[in-house]
Amino acid sequence: MEETGQRSAQFAGDRRIAAPLKRAPLSGWGRYPRCLTDIYRPEKFAELAELITADPHALVARGAGRAYGDAALNAPGRVIDVTRFNRMLAFDDATGILRCEAGVTLGDIIDTFRPRGFFPVVTPGTRFITVGGAIAADVHGKNHHRDSSIAAHLASIDVMLASGEIRRCSPDQNADLFHATAGGMGLTGVIVEAELKLRRIATAWIESETVRAANIDHAIEIFERTDRLYDYSVGWIDCASAASALGRSIVNFGNFATLDQLDGQRRAAPLSLKPRRSLSVPIDFPGFALGPFTVTAFNELYFRTHRDTPRALVDCERFFYPLDSIRDWNRIYGASGFVQYQCAWPMAESRAGLVETLEAIARSRRASFLAVVKKFGAQDGLLSFPMPGYTLSLDFPMRPGLLPFLDQLDAMVLQRGGRLYLAKDARMSPAMFHAGYPRLAEWRAVKAAVDPNNHFSSSLSRRLEMVPA
Ligand SMILES: Cc1cc2nc3c(=O)[nH]c(=O)nc-3n(C[C@H](O)[C@H](O)[C@H](O)COP(=O)(O)OP(=O)(O)OC[C@H]3O[C@@H](n4cnc5c(N)ncnc54)[C@H](O)[C@@H]3O)c2cc1C
Known part of the structure; x- marks a missing residue:
């Protein structure tokens, strides 16, 4: 990727942000649209919290960039590349629950756990995506008719909110945040960790x-x-x-x-x-x-x-x-x-x-x-x-x-x-989106509660007027 920007520490307002920032042309998998974007690539949660709270520009997380359109683009704002958060943290053989950071890819999980007899319950048509991206899009696979989407196989998600606080959510804890984040296209905050249930397989x-x-x-x-x-x-x-x-x-x-x-x-x-x-x-x-x-x-x-x-x-x-x-x-x-x-x-x-x-x-x-x-x-x-x-x-x-x-x-x-x-x-037009998603008002209420200043915003969210002006 062409690099035209500065990689040293950046200034936002009067505060110094340690995470490196570079400028590069970016697109989704469909290569339409394309735009020159400022990209942060933090290495530590502390750096992530600092830039979320200090950078006044609109921000949105980006995983492996496999969404086709402009979901992980943010012109003229900034994107946060979360692929450095790629550690697997714990695995419970009895329940099949893997705790990992959100930048781990499905491919990493399969390469590690398929030989041990486990496989993601839900997988889209590519393994080159991150866990955070999979949750943010609430991806489906060839088994949706039986097993629903990936959100149905999450024990919990940890989301870093606009305040810098990391809030855990699940179907039983902070359930409104959970249901707004899975499928919420990165707009409630940055998913930093998740507990994902894997299924047992006897053969590959x-x-x-x-x-x-x-x-x-x-x-x-x-x-x-x-x-x-x-x-x-x-x-x-x-x-x-x-x-x-x-x-x-x-x-x-x-x-x-x-x-x-x-x-x-x-x-x-x-x-x-x-x-x-x-x-x-x-x-x-x-x-x-x-x-x-x-x-x-x-x-x-x-x-x-x-x-x-x-x-x-x-x-x-x-x-x-x-x-x-x-x-x-x-x-x-x-x-x-x-x-x-x-x-x-x-x-x-x-x-x-x-x-x-x-x-x-x-x-x-x-x-x-x-x-x-x-x-x-x-x-x-x-x-x-x-x-x-x-x-x-x-x-x-x-x-x-x-x-x-x-x-x-x-x-x-x-x-x-x-x-x-x-x-x-x-x-698509805002009208098409608004008419197709009847639970948008409920989602907006959660978004307003956790991100009142609409700090997490993307090219997609502005194009579709996902948040009222
Ligand atoms: C060949 C191919 C086949 C596919 N098949 C399917 C399929 O069968 N089913 C299906 O459902 N999808 C499918 N997809 C789409 C893909 O699964 C999703 O777009 C997925 O979101 C891509 O993940 P990513 O890591 O590349 O995320 P990105 O493309 O980088 O980002 C996608 C969205 O997730 C958000 N996001 C990323 N990381 C985080 C994070 N840590 N915290 C908060 N938000 C985050 C971004 O802001 C953005 O809104 C396919 C894509 C390709 C290229």
């Missing part, structure tokens, strides 16, 4: 099944039929499909394999996996590389090369993180970046919402390279994204006309009582 393998669905109705029928049988499920949709094949998909589900499901060689070392080789995308692809023709051809090929596969054993890293083996894959969308659009609908509106969104995409010839569908289950939290129903994620390269097109999708989502995911968003 997933017994997985793949089924081709002829269209969206068939895909929904498969999800509904299998959701009590499998912990994990996800569908990849060919969104270049139309007419009676609209929404044709590859649906993949699975459970962690038991020991007796492994063959001899794997059974001898059930929790170990060969390290994955990783490729990287060395350059930004040119804009035409992912034009409608290429994307349609990719979708066609992907669909045709996947067959119905009953009972295959898949290494859990490949199952959960198919994209992590291609480093910097976001560069395939070119230098202008891309937008991920993730919406959710209530159950009763999900089928109609999926159909009309896929039809609008087919008409627009803006087929998404990767379109993912999932079923959501129960959800707590004041600003958490999931709701019982279905969710669809789409990647769109940043091209002329994209933003007005996404506004049209917004109107359709809203009309059906749906909403968009803050951790993916870079462009």
Whole structure:
């Protein structure tokens, strides 16, 4: 990362702040928008408390920068890179509860605990995220229909508030702060530590099944039929499909394999996996590389090369993180970046919402390279994204006309009582956000109590007018 600023001690008002500050161009994973940002990288909680209480600028925490849009950006304020807080502090074998600092990554946790027979209960589609970022977005995984989001698997969170005080919260202690912080996108304070429950696993393998669905109705029928049988499920949709094949998909589900499901060689070392080789995308692809023709051809090929596969054993890293083996894959969308659009609908509106969104995409010839569908289950939290129903994620390269097109999708989502995911968003309007999050007033009351001067503020929070002016 280019460094243009000063790394020595900084002055804020008349007080000296010890944490180093540098200026660098920053973006989320979608590389849109980008801005020159001042970044602190404190090493100690005392430094963090000092800069939170002394720096008069708006601040927001940043973890691994895997949110797609502007959640971990803050122009013209400052971001606090919390990745130096990366120690694992204690682990209880009996309960599976890990106490760690918020800058620990999910990848660190998996590398340490998978060989000991433990795995995060909830994991998103990448392991390159921090615990703090996972909690702030209240992330979901392929098992949301069974296990809800990560907040349901936290014993406690320690949050450093605008006053510099560290306050512990959990579903039973300071519950209002807990439910405003999980999913609160870093706006109640900086999460410094957490107690995260891990699940026991007997093997590092997933017994997985793949089924081709002829269209969206068939895909929904498969999800509904299998959701009590499998912990994990996800569908990849060919969104270049139309007419009676609209929404044709590859649906993949699975459970962690038991020991007796492994063959001899794997059974001898059930929790170990060969390290994955990783490729990287060395350059930004040119804009035409992912034009409608290429994307349609990719979708066609992907669909045709996947067959119905009953009972295959898949290494859990490949199952959960198919994209992590291609480093910097976001560069395939070119230098202008891309937008991920993730919406959710209530159950009763999900089928109609999926159909009309896929039809609008087919008409627009803006087929998404990767379109993912999932079923959501129960959800707590004041600003958490999931709701019982279905969710669809789409990647769109940043091209002329994209933003007005996404506004049209917004109107359709809203009309059906749906909403968009803050951790993916870079462009929705305040009106879309306010209408989609009915518990915003409750969240604002907690925010006002712990951060009356709105010290924790981000590009996302100001764009969406999350806090009243
Ligand atoms: C390939 C890929 C796949 C993904 N798949 C999924 C998925 O399946 N499900 C899902 O839910 N999400 C998914 N995501 C989104 C990702 O899980 C979230 O955006 C997550 O928040 C990223 O964590 P991070 O550490 O990178 O946080 P950042 O991107 O750095 O920050 C995200 C938010 O968390 C806040 N934050 C970060 N650290 C702290 C802290 N210590 N205290 C307070 N606030 C903090 C920031 O202020 C910001 O609002 C995916 C992202 C990618 C790139």
